[in-house]
Amino acid sequence: MIAATDSVLVPMRVSKAVALGGSDAISMFVVLDELDGDRHLVIGVGEGEALALDAGLNGVRWGRPMTYEFIVSLVRSLGGRVREVRLDRIVAGAYAATVEVDGPHGVALVDARSSDALNLAVLAHAPVLVTPEMLADCTGRQEADSAEAALLRRALAAGPMTVRQVGG
Numbered sequence: 001m002i003a004a005t006d007s008v009l010v011p012m013r014v015s016k017a018v019a020l021g022g023s024d025a026i027s028m029f030v031v032l033d034e035l036d037g038d039r040h041l042v043i044g045v046g047e048g049e050a051l052a053l054d055a056g057l058n059g060v061r062w063g064r065p066m067t068y069e070f071i072v073s074l075v076r077s078l079g080g081r082v083r084e085v086r087l088d089r090i091v092a093g094a095y096a097a098t099v100e101v102d103g104p105h106g107v108a109l110v111d112a113r114s115s116d117a118l119n120l121a122v123l124a125h126a127p128v129l130v131t132p133e134m135l136a137d138c139t140g141r142q143e144a145d146s147a148e149a150a151l152l153r154r155a156l157a158a159g160p161m162t163v164r165q166v167g168g
Contacts, residue, residue, distance in 0.1 A: 009086060009129035011035040014118050016160035017045075017054040020151060029155035030118055032087075032128065034135075041087070041130055041138050042152045043095055049115035054163040056122040068119040075124075079104040082124035085117045088131050095134060 012032040020027045028050035032041040045053070052068050054060075065073060075082060080103030089096045097117035099110045112120075121128050142152045 009088075009131060010037075010039070010135060012041060012128050012130050014053065014057065014122055014128060017050040017057065018155045018158045019050065019161045020154055020158060027151055027155075029152070030115065031156060032118075032130065039135050039139075040156055041095075041135060042142065042155050043114055043118075043138075044151075045115040049119060050161065051163050052119050053115070053122060054161050056119060057160075058163065060163055068116075068123055072120060072123045075101060075103075082120050082126040083107070084127045084129060085112075085121040086129045086131075087114050087117070087134055088129075090134065090137060 012034050014030060015033045016031050018029045018031060020029070026047070028045050028047050030043050030045050030050065030053055032043075034040070052066060055062075055066070056068065062069075072082065080101050083100040083102045086098045086100065087095055088098050095114040097112045097114045099112050099117050099120060101108045101110060118128065120126065138152070142149055142156070
Protein backbone atom coordinates (compact mmCIF):
# COMPACT_ATOMS: atom_id res chain seq x y z
CA MET A 1 0.00 0.00 0.00
CA ILE A 2 1.25 3.46 -0.88
CA ALA A 3 -0.05 6.02 1.60
CA ALA A 4 -0.46 9.74 1.18
CA THR A 5 2.41 11.84 2.38
CA ASP A 6 2.40 15.39 3.65
CA SER A 7 2.53 16.65 0.07
CA VAL A 8 0.09 19.22 -1.21
CA LEU A 9 -3.04 17.70 -2.72
CA VAL A 10 -3.89 18.61 -6.32
CA PRO A 11 -7.38 20.00 -7.04
CA MET A 12 -9.02 18.14 -9.92
CA ARG A 13 -12.42 17.77 -11.55
CA VAL A 14 -14.16 14.74 -12.95
CA SER A 15 -14.26 15.49 -16.67
CA LYS A 16 -15.72 12.37 -18.27
CA ALA A 17 -16.60 8.72 -18.12
CA VAL A 18 -15.38 6.65 -21.07
CA ALA A 19 -16.40 3.27 -22.46
CA LEU A 20 -13.90 1.51 -24.72
CA GLY A 21 -14.87 -1.58 -26.67
CA GLY A 22 -12.31 -4.28 -27.18
CA SER A 23 -12.28 -7.61 -28.95
CA ASP A 24 -13.91 -9.40 -26.04
CA ALA A 25 -15.03 -6.82 -23.47
CA ILE A 26 -15.87 -3.23 -22.73
CA SER A 27 -13.59 -1.30 -20.39
CA MET A 28 -14.86 1.69 -18.42
CA PHE A 29 -12.80 4.61 -17.18
CA VAL A 30 -13.20 7.94 -15.44
CA VAL A 31 -10.90 10.82 -16.36
CA LEU A 32 -10.04 13.64 -13.99
CA ASP A 33 -8.41 16.89 -15.13
CA GLU A 34 -6.18 19.10 -13.01
CA LEU A 35 -7.90 22.42 -12.34
CA ASP A 36 -4.77 24.58 -12.57
CA GLY A 37 -2.59 22.48 -14.84
CA ASP A 38 -2.50 19.90 -17.57
CA ARG A 39 -2.24 16.65 -15.65
CA HIS A 40 -4.87 13.92 -15.79
CA LEU A 41 -5.81 10.90 -13.73
CA VAL A 42 -7.36 7.94 -15.55
CA ILE A 43 -9.02 5.28 -13.42
CA GLY A 44 -10.54 1.99 -14.52
CA VAL A 45 -14.01 1.60 -12.98
CA GLY A 46 -16.94 -0.78 -13.14
CA GLU A 47 -19.75 -0.41 -15.63
CA GLY A 48 -22.36 0.66 -13.06
CA GLU A 49 -20.05 3.26 -11.57
CA ALA A 50 -19.15 4.68 -15.00
CA LEU A 51 -22.79 4.90 -16.05
CA ALA A 52 -23.70 6.63 -12.80
CA LEU A 53 -20.80 9.08 -13.17
CA ASP A 54 -21.81 10.00 -16.70
CA ALA A 55 -25.46 10.45 -15.67
CA GLY A 56 -24.36 12.66 -12.75
CA LEU A 57 -22.05 14.75 -14.93
CA ASN A 58 -24.84 15.33 -17.45
CA GLY A 59 -27.64 15.99 -14.95
CA VAL A 60 -29.64 12.91 -15.94
CA ARG A 61 -32.31 12.28 -13.30
CA TRP A 62 -34.38 9.15 -13.00
CA GLY A 63 -37.92 8.72 -11.70
CA ARG A 64 -36.57 7.36 -8.43
CA PRO A 65 -33.22 8.05 -6.76
CA MET A 66 -30.39 5.85 -7.92
CA THR A 67 -27.82 4.59 -5.39
CA TYR A 68 -25.48 7.59 -5.32
CA GLU A 69 -28.37 10.09 -5.36
CA PHE A 70 -29.84 8.20 -2.41
CA ILE A 71 -26.54 8.31 -0.49
CA VAL A 72 -26.12 12.07 -0.99
CA SER A 73 -29.76 12.64 0.04
CA LEU A 74 -29.28 10.42 3.10
CA VAL A 75 -26.20 12.36 4.21
CA ARG A 76 -28.08 15.65 3.76
CA SER A 77 -31.19 14.39 5.58
CA LEU A 78 -28.98 13.55 8.58
CA GLY A 79 -27.70 17.13 8.64
CA GLY A 80 -24.43 16.41 6.90
CA ARG A 81 -22.65 17.21 3.69
CA VAL A 82 -19.89 15.71 1.62
CA ARG A 83 -17.15 18.25 2.27
CA GLU A 84 -14.49 16.84 -0.07
CA VAL A 85 -13.16 13.71 -1.71
CA ARG A 86 -9.48 12.81 -1.56
CA LEU A 87 -7.92 10.20 -3.82
CA ASP A 88 -5.11 9.61 -1.43
CA ARG A 89 -3.61 6.13 -1.60
CA ILE A 90 -2.98 3.04 -3.66
CA VAL A 91 -4.13 -0.25 -2.15
CA ALA A 92 -3.22 -3.50 -3.92
CA GLY A 93 -2.76 -1.58 -7.18
CA ALA A 94 -6.14 0.19 -6.98
CA TYR A 95 -6.74 3.86 -6.25
CA ALA A 96 -8.51 4.39 -2.93
CA ALA A 97 -10.26 7.43 -1.53
CA THR A 98 -11.29 9.18 1.64
CA VAL A 99 -14.62 11.00 1.73
CA GLU A 100 -14.72 13.81 4.26
CA VAL A 101 -18.24 14.26 5.63
CA ASP A 102 -19.24 17.17 7.85
CA GLY A 103 -22.22 16.54 10.12
CA PRO A 104 -23.87 17.50 13.39
CA HIS A 105 -21.28 15.50 15.35
CA GLY A 106 -18.28 16.91 13.52
CA VAL A 107 -16.14 15.72 10.65
CA ALA A 108 -15.85 12.05 9.73
CA LEU A 109 -13.37 10.48 7.31
CA VAL A 110 -14.86 7.56 5.40
CA ASP A 111 -12.80 5.03 3.43
CA ALA A 112 -14.14 4.45 -0.10
CA ARG A 113 -13.42 3.05 -3.52
CA SER A 114 -12.39 5.87 -5.83
CA SER A 115 -15.35 5.28 -8.17
CA ASP A 116 -17.88 5.53 -5.32
CA ALA A 117 -16.22 8.62 -3.86
CA LEU A 118 -16.14 10.35 -7.27
CA ASN A 119 -19.83 9.65 -7.83
CA LEU A 120 -20.59 11.32 -4.50
CA ALA A 121 -18.34 14.27 -5.33
CA VAL A 122 -20.12 14.86 -8.64
CA LEU A 123 -23.61 14.77 -7.13
CA ALA A 124 -22.69 16.73 -3.99
CA HIS A 125 -20.59 19.27 -5.94
CA ALA A 126 -17.69 18.52 -3.59
CA PRO A 127 -14.06 19.27 -4.42
CA VAL A 128 -11.82 16.41 -5.53
CA LEU A 129 -8.20 16.38 -4.40
CA VAL A 130 -5.52 13.94 -5.56
CA THR A 131 -2.06 13.17 -4.20
CA PRO A 132 0.90 13.90 -6.48
CA GLU A 133 1.97 10.29 -5.90
CA MET A 134 -1.22 9.01 -7.51
CA LEU A 135 -0.75 11.33 -10.48
CA ALA A 136 2.81 10.06 -10.89
CA ASP A 137 1.60 6.46 -10.65
CA CYS A 138 -1.01 7.06 -13.34
CA THR A 139 1.54 8.70 -15.63
CA GLY A 140 3.86 5.75 -15.13
CA ARG A 141 1.07 3.31 -15.95
CA GLN A 142 0.24 5.24 -19.14
CA GLU A 143 3.87 5.32 -20.28
CA ALA A 144 4.38 1.57 -19.89
CA ASP A 145 4.48 -0.79 -22.85
CA SER A 146 1.42 -2.87 -21.97
CA ALA A 147 -2.20 -3.47 -22.91
CA GLU A 148 -3.27 -1.56 -19.78
CA ALA A 149 -1.15 1.44 -20.80
CA ALA A 150 -2.68 1.46 -24.29
CA LEU A 151 -6.20 1.41 -22.79
CA LEU A 152 -5.37 4.26 -20.40
CA ARG A 153 -4.03 6.36 -23.28
CA ARG A 154 -7.11 5.58 -25.39
CA ALA A 155 -9.39 6.55 -22.49
CA LEU A 156 -7.64 9.89 -22.11
CA ALA A 157 -8.05 10.68 -25.83
CA ALA A 158 -11.59 9.30 -26.22
CA GLY A 159 -14.76 11.32 -26.12
CA PRO A 160 -17.12 10.91 -23.18
CA MET A 161 -19.79 8.26 -23.08
CA THR A 162 -23.36 9.51 -23.04
CA VAL A 163 -26.08 8.10 -20.79
CA ARG A 164 -29.58 9.22 -21.68
CA GLN A 165 -32.97 8.46 -20.33
CA VAL A 166 -35.05 6.56 -22.89
CA GLY A 167 -38.80 6.80 -22.99
CA GLY A 168 -40.74 8.75 -20.59
